[in-house]
Amino acid sequence: MQSHIKVIIKEPGKSPYYDTIPNELRILQQYVDGNIETVTRGDTVIICDDAGRLKGKPMNCSIAGIAFCGTVIIAGVDGDDFADAPDTLPSLDELFQVRACPRCNAWYDAEPAISREDNKTEICPDCGTYEALKAHAEFVAFSEKRKKAHDRRVKAND
């Protein structure tokens, strides 16, 4: 068993990064902040808090169609032991199915919204909602201005 393993750590709302950590259960539990649960996919294992969702931890990412809450660690597998994460992994964005929002720089893993500004930039759902509300607020302000101008004209004609 390796004393240290090269892993990928992904915390909710942050970009994934590589790190080398001691290959000890206690350390892994500290990282995921709970008892570990493992999901093995080929020569890769995803390590997470076994009760992340129950504890109400923030949604983190989806990997291979499974949604994870709280911090996840990706390592390799060697028989029954953890090993270095394989070098042949797809790009981290692809692996975690996460995107970085060009507006707020946040990482998100939901379906992107399309920015109203150019009708093509993909932004996070929160920024999408914000843009929609802002457009609505501007429309309301514009309508109120027009109505006031209209009311003034009506009064002037009385």
Ligand SMILES: [Zn+2]
């Ligand atoms: Zn955003």
